[in-house]
Amino acid sequence: MNAPVTNAMAADFVLPQELEAHEPPEERGLARDGVRLLVSRGGTGEIGHHRFADLPGLLSPGDLLVVNDSATLPAAVRLDRLAVHFSTEREDGTWLVELRRRGEPYRGGAPGEWLPLPGGATLRLLERETPRLWRARLDRDVPAYLRRYGVPIRYSYVDRDWPLSHYQTVFGARPGSAEMPSAGRPFTAELVTRLVTRGIGVVPITLHTGVASPEKDEPPYPERFEVSEATARQVAFTRASGGRVIAVGTTVVRALETAGLAAGEVRAARGWTSHIVTPSAGVKVVNGLITGLHEPRSSHLLMLSAITGGDLLSRSYAEALREGYLWHEFGDLHLIFG
Numbered sequence: 174m175n176a177p178v179t180n181a182m183a184a185d186f187v188l189p190q191e192l193e194a195h196e197p198p199e200e201r202g203l204a205r206d207g208v209r210l211l212v213s214r215g216g217t218g219e220i221g222h223h224r225f226a227d228l229p230g231l232l233s234p235g236d237l238l239v240v241n242d243s244a245t246l247p248a249a250v251r252l253d254r255l256a257v258h259f260s261t262e263r264e265d266g267t268w269l270v271e272l273r274r275r276g277e278p279y280r281g282g283a284p285g286e287w288l289p290l291p292g293g294a295t296l297r298l299l300e301r302e303t304p305r306l307w308r309a310r311l312d313r314d315v316p317a318y319l320r321r322y323g324v325p326i327r328y329s330y331v332d333r334d335w336p337l338s339h340y341q342t343v344f345g346a347r348p349g350s351a352e353m354p355s356a357g358r359p360f361t362a363e364l365v366t367r368l369v370t371r372g373i374g375v376v377p378i379t380l381h382t383g384v385a386s387p388e389k390d391e392p393p394y395p396e397r398f399e400v401s402e403a404t405a406r407q408v409a410f411t412r413a414s415g416g417r418v419i420a421v422g423t424t425v426v427r428a429l430e431t432a433g434l435a436a437g438e439v440r441a442a443r444g445w446t447s448h449i450v451t452p453s454a455g456v457k458v459v460n461g462l463i464t465g466l467h468e469p470r471s472s473h474l475l476m477l478s479a480i481t482g483g484d485l486l487s488r489s490y491a492e493a494l495r496e497g498y499l500w501h502e503f504g505d506l507h508l509i510f511g
Contacts (some may be wrong), residue, residue, distance in 0.1 A: 250324075356421050420459045439458055461480065
């Protein structure tokens with residue numbers, strides 16, 4: 174069952190089409206770190222406006238940024254009438270896939286049905302995992318197949334294909350995400366150097382993101398993650414030293430909070446997480462979050478509200494709409510302090 178998102182969590186706003194980012198910022202004449210950055214401070218209730226390149230000055234020496242090092246796969250394979258979106262690899266070598274037709278989820282298909290794919294490959298549908306996703310098996314190595322025949326997943330607000338490089342972050346080192354961990358996109362090597370020079374740490378986790386299908390108001394399903402021993406130690410050290418742990422993306426929050434114990438101590442962990450961060454459960458590990466702007470009724474708004482509170486989140490989204498911030502993976506960013 175979907176978790177309810179209340180009005181206080183900015184759930185019922187209307188997103189105008191002109192506030193959807195239709196192309197990468199580089200195609201709008203901006204550097205990656207030239208996108209806008211909305212800043213919401215939970216302690217004071219203040220809301221500020223910056224460029225992403227201002228990030229080093231908004232953090233303090235001793236703070237720690239935790240990033241997702243998952244790289245994006247060209248996870249969409251197009252047929253004559255359908256597209257297959259490869260989402261998540263399961264433990265037994267099967268994959269969760271979404272079938273789409275004319276940009277919408279395709280409700281057809283049957284267990285045992287097989288689909289001929291480009292290059293002579295065959296995809297067999299096994300059973301429905303969710304109302305939208307199938308467990309399926311491809312008779313090829315999926316990552317290798319996608320590298321040859323796949324293209325990046327895109328939705329209707331992006332009106333043309335862009336190279337896979339536009340869907341990668343500077344941190345992407347471990348291929349496995351169906352969709353880009355987009356909160357990391359505005360970082361550049363130069364910006365990371367400025368952060369480290371200022372005494373701000375940067376450490377990775379891995380969480381391979383599945384298909385989002387933003388028109389569906391669904392909670393996340395299980396995704397594969399890993400928090401290394403080195404990252405766990407650095408998180409613990411930062412917290413003990415009075416620094417702030419800032420997650421770069423909702424995927425990072427999900428991984429760290431899964432790895433956190435009841436007292437908020439993070440230990441090395443790997444496997445699958447179904448954890449959903451809600452205001453009632455709260456957050457035990459992270460002190461802040463860098464994220465994109467999320468669609469109305471998105472379950473991610475529960476996580477944001479858990480960090481900063483529903484009232485400030487609602488005011489922040491009203492400010493973003495009023496000031497013309499851009500949504501989606503090529504849009505602007507939001508830095509939230511708890």
